[in-house]
Amino acid sequence: MPEERIEELLEQRDFKQLKLELEDMYPVDLAEIMEELTDKQVVLIFRLLPKEEAAETFSYMNAEMRQVLIDALTDSELQEVMEEMYIDDTVDVLEEMPANVVDRLLLVTDEETRKQINMLLQYPDDSAGSIMNVEYIALRKEMTVAEAILKIRQVGINKETIYTCYVTEKRKLIGSVDVKDLLTTGENKVIEEIMETNPLFVRTLDDKEDVANTIHKYGLIAIPVLDQEMCMVGIVTVDDAMIVLQDEATEDMSVMAGVVPNEESYFGTSVWKHARNRFPWLLFLMLSATITGLILGHFEAALAVMPILNTFIPMLTGTGGNCGSQSSTLIIRGLTVGEIEFKDIFRVLFKEIRVALLVGLCLSMVNGVRVIIMYGDPLLAFAIGLTMIATILLSKTVGCVLPLVAKKCGLDPAIMAAPLITTLVDTGTILVYFAIVTRIFHI
Amino acid sequence: MPEERIEELLEQRDFKQLKLELEDMYPVDLAEIMEELTDKQVVLIFRLLPKEEAAETFSYMNAEMRQVLIDALTDSELQEVMEEMYIDDTVDVLEEMPANVVDRLLLVTDEETRKQINMLLQYPDDSAGSIMNVEYIALRKEMTVAEAILKIRQVGINKETIYTCYVTEKRKLIGSVDVKDLLTTGENKVIEEIMETNPLFVRTLDDKEDVANTIHKYGLIAIPVLDQEMCMVGIVTVDDAMIVLQDEATEDMSVMAGVVPNEESYFGTSVWKHARNRFPWLLFLMLSATITGLILGHFEAALAVMPILNTFIPMLTGTGGNCGSQSSTLIIRGLTVGEIEFKDIFRVLFKEIRVALLVGLCLSMVNGVRVIIMYGDPLLAFAIGLTMIATILLSKTVGCVLPLVAKKCGLDPAIMAAPLITTLVDTGTILVYFAIVTRIFHI
Numbered sequence: 082m083p084e085e086r087i088e089e090l091l092e093q094r095d096f097k098q099l100k101l102e103l104e105d106m107y108p109v110d111l112a113e114i115m116e117e118l119t120d121k122q123v124v125l126i127f128r129l130l131p132k133e134e135a136a137e138t139f140s141y142m143n144a145e146m147r148q149v150l151i152d153a154l155t156d157s158e159l160q161e162v163m164e165e166m167y168i169d170d171t172v173d174v175l176e177e178m179p180a181n182v183v184d185r186l187l188l189v190t191d192e193e194t195r196k197q198i199n200m201l202l203q204y205p206d207d208s209a210g211s212i213m214n215v216e217y218i219a220l221r222k223e224m225t226v227a228e229a230i231l232k233i234r235q236v237g238i239n240k241e242t243i244y245t246c247y248v249t250e251k252r253k254l255i256g257s258v259d260v261k262d263l264l265t266t267g268e269n270k271v272i273e274e275i276m277e278t279n280p281l282f283v284r285t286l287d288d289k290e291d292v293a294n295t296i297h298k299y300g301l302i303a304i305p306v307l308d309q310e311m312c313m314v315g316i317v318t319v320d321d322a323m324i325v326l327q328d329e330a331t332e333d334m335s336v337m338a339g340v341v342p343n344e345e346s347y348f349g350t351s352v353w354k355h356a357r358n359r360f361p362w363l364l365f366l367m368l369s370a371t372i373t374g375l376i377l378g379h380f381e382a383a384l385a386v387m388p389i390l391n392t393f394i395p396m397l398t399g400t401g402g403n404c405g406s407q408s409s410t411l412i413i414r415g416l417t418v419g420e421i422e423f424k425d426i427f428r429v430l431f432k433e434i435r436v437a438l439l440v441g442l443c444l445s446m447v448n449g450v451r452v453i454i455m456y457g458d459p460l461l462a463f464a465i466g467l468t469m470i471a472t473i474l475l476s477k478t479v480g481c482v483l484p485l486v487a488k489k490c491g492l493d494p495a496i497m498a499a500p501l502i503t504t505l506v507d508t509g510t511i512l513v514y515f516a517i518v519t520r521i522f523h524i
Numbered sequence: 525m526p527e528e529r530i531e532e533l534l535e536q537r538d539f540k541q542l543k544l545e546l547e548d549m550y551p552v553d554l555a556e557i558m559e560e561l562t563d564k565q566v567v568l569i570f571r572l573l574p575k576e577e578a579a580e581t582f583s584y585m586n587a588e589m590r591q592v593l594i595d596a597l598t599d600s601e602l603q604e605v606m607e608e609m610y611i612d613d614t615v616d617v618l619e620e621m622p623a624n625v626v627d628r629l630l631l632v633t634d635e636e637t638r639k640q641i642n643m644l645l646q647y648p649d650d651s652a653g654s655i656m657n658v659e660y661i662a663l664r665k666e667m668t669v670a671e672a673i674l675k676i677r678q679v680g681i682n683k684e685t686i687y688t689c690y691v692t693e694k695r696k697l698i699g700s701v702d703v704k705d706l707l708t709t710g711e712n713k714v715i716e717e718i719m720e721t722n723p724l725f726v727r728t729l730d731d732k733e734d735v736a737n738t739i740h741k742y743g744l745i746a747i748p749v750l751d752q753e754m755c756m757v758g759i760v761t762v763d764d765a766m767i768v769l770q771d772e773a774t775e776d777m778s779v780m781a782g783v784v785p786n787e788e789s790y791f792g793t794s795v796w797k798h799a800r801n802r803f804p805w806l807l808f809l810m811l812s813a814t815i816t817g818l819i820l821g822h823f824e825a826a827l828a829v830m831p832i833l834n835t836f837i838p839m840l841t842g843t844g845g846n847c848g849s850q851s852s853t854l855i856i857r858g859l860t861v862g863e864i865e866f867k868d869i870f871r872v873l874f875k876e877i878r879v880a881l882l883v884g885l886c887l888s889m890v891n892g893v894r895v896i897i898m899y900g901d902p903l904l905a906f907a908i909g910l911t912m913i914a915t916i917l918l919s920k921t922v923g924c925v926l927p928l929v930a931k932k933c934g935l936d937p938a939i940m941a942a943p944l945i946t947t948l949v950d951t952g953t954i955l956v957y958f959a960i961v962t963r964i965f966h967i
Contacts, residue, residue: 109741264676320740373838374835381831403805409781410781
């Protein structure tokens with residue numbers, strides 16, 4: 082149902098029909114549409130939703146809308162929402178709220194849930210613990226398949242995922258069973274016979290991106306999470322892994338473009354916030370480029386003798402910057418998806434140097450032909466070509482080494498991308514260029 | 525089991541132990557390790573694997589290794605592999621093989637499978653049809669829950685995913701039932717009562733990236749695929765959606781860095797191929813940057829009067845390039861994840877212009893202070909500041925408009941990223957710069 086239809090029904094005050102049509106909508110779509118409505122309309126619609134759908138819609142809303150609802154709802158209405166939400170979603174909501182709201186929300190949740198929430202809130206932002214779900218199906222190894230299915234029937238309704246069940250013994254994980262296997266084996270078999278005994282798992286403090294990569298690599302629907310004592314405390318599901326990977330790609334791209342990453346969407350970020358996110362890198366890069374300019378000023382005398390030399394600078398620095406960002410981008414992405422590691426540094430270097438020589442030779446030949454045609458000066462063509470090859474070698478080397486070194490030092494490799502590389506390579510290019518031309522032309 | 529252990533066992537010719545240990549490995553890990561072994565060892569190990577694991581390992585191998593195996597295996601061995609593979613994996617394998625190998629592989633598959641394979645091979649590369657799985661569980665609406673579970677038991681073993689079953693009537697999709705719901709409702713209920721009647725679906729020719737985004741957005745495990753007659757022909761599963769989204773992010777990053785995208789991994793791509801993928805954009809950008817240089821040459825006279833003007837050029841073009849790539853990156857990503865559409869162009873422009881003014885004012889003030897301190901010339905500081913603001917306005921505008929226009933024209937918005945924007949903005953910056961300084965300083 083599109084936004085217009087909702088507004089129409091609201092205007093006609095046909096709440097009965099509205100309620101009926103709202104029930105057919107997906108919560109994620111509804112949350113999207115509600116962003117366009119007034120606060121009053123949002124509260125009205127929210128109250129029309131069935132409990133379960135209301136809770137799910139709430140979990141898809143942005144922080145601003147949630148605040149509106151929390152202010153408008155009564156404690157008992159809030160309590161219903163909190164009860165229906167999955168605990169991991171609740172934690173996501175709480176993490177974005179100011180302290181007084183968190184207190185109010187925690188007051189309306191029951192003791193048991195509050196304990197679990199508090200535990201989850203303590204995991205670092207980028208850890209497996211912060212994205213895990215504490216609800217899952219635990220089986221015992223002595224159970225028969227029929228008993229296991231019975232258990233799923235009894236407790237499964239509120240679990241976000243039940244398709245992989247975990248076999249535990251004194252809270253230690255000893256195996257896993259897919260529901261697929263339960264459904265397709267004899268009812269009298271014992272779980273121990275059919276369980277996978279070496280299930281993959283992650284730890285609460287593992288980096289959430291590594292967890293998502295593991296789920297992706299092995300094509301899992303969920304992976305168990307163990308705490309420091311190797312006791313099972315939750316699972317991470319594939320839908321959350323997908324969100325992590327998508328957010329990670331977005332974050333990498335932002336950082337690579339010199340923007341401080343931001344959890345909010347493009348339109349959800351204010352102009353001030355956008356400016357604040359973009360300013361630091363621009364300032365840093367502006368000041369570094371100033372140095373390049375000062376170095377250029379240093380060669381004023383040479384430029385005065387041969388003003389034509391100035392015209393090749395944008396092309397040389399541009400090509401260097403582009404070559405460097407090609408290499409750094411491929412390496413950064415390789416690091417993210419886990420294909421490249423620091424130990425591969427020499428393999429990478431060897432590859433990049435050969436690519437640089439090949440590309441450098443071809444480009445400087447094309448450019449040489451142009452220079453000879455335009456200026457009829459083979460020596461000039463040679464000097465520019467030499468600079469070009471040196472620049473490309475330099476930029477490809479810098480472009481592949483810096484992200485690897487950053488990773489090794491525990492920094493985000495993505496900051497070693499186009500903007501920084503371009504600025505570094507600019508300075509290098511100008512130094513190499515004047516070193517070559519002053520020697521060749523004796524200026 | 526690490527590679528060393530495998531080589532050790534191979535050397536000792538302890539095949540019994542090797543076979544045992546291989547069974548405990550995940551096919552995806554095994555395929556990775558096999559890349560490091562000799563062809564002979566690969567064939568030997570492959571023959572030791574149980575049928576099912578062999579087929580799965582085969583589906584994770586790179587094209588080169590698959591070719592080695594296909595050459596070494598007998599027809600009946602190949603037949604076994606083909607029988608065990610999921611049809612969508614088979615199609616992926618066949619798409620990468622030369623025609624004569626495809627013929628040989630198709631010869632050893634049975635009639636029914638061959639028909640399905642041929643159908644799948646006909647879908648365009650980027651369509652839902654090309655990544656769908658033709659195996660799924662179809663239920664009838666008159667079935668009881670108990671009958672449905674029985675059906676899953678009987679036919680489910682070879683299905684890649686059985687957690688969502690589809691209710692069809694004369695091949696038309698009329699509903700869906702999660703296995704979760706089957707397990708947690710009364711056995712005597714009829715499917716019609718519990719099925720979701722308006723299931724989400726996609727069409728065979730839908731763009732696979734849109735399909736993956738839909739699965740991501742709604743947190744699905746699988747989505748049904750309907751053909752032109754609205755008959756159900758398959759499903760796309762969440763693991764394939766994840767691959768599509770990850771590949772898409774990698775591809776976008778490559779294109780944004782001016783590299784022709786490539787399905788192979790970094791190390792899996794030869795030096796020649798790497799050079800070929802990077803050369804076209806470098807050549808194009810080098811030639812465009814030449815134009816910038818020629819324009820710069822045009823202002824030789826002005827530079828001769830005030831050589832100091834030259835030293836600000838790297839900073840101005842650099843800042844413009846960085847501002848442009850910030851904007852274009854955010855817009856390109858917004859387009860990919862579906863947050864921004866062409867119709868938002870004025871909203872985007874309005875936002876970017878305000879951000880540009882804010883950022884431009886701050887940067888030009890910082891720079892102005894520096895210029896006054898270093899050169900004691902407020903007029904120079906003013907001229908540079910004015911150019912800076914104009915450049916940032918220009919680059920942010922170009923950076924946000926070009927990707928949107930590219931999308932509208934059916935081009936990949938990712939090509940409108942840093943390298944192209946930088947080159948465009950360089951020319952603009954230099955023209956604006958000299959327009960301003962020649963007027964202010966009357967040169």
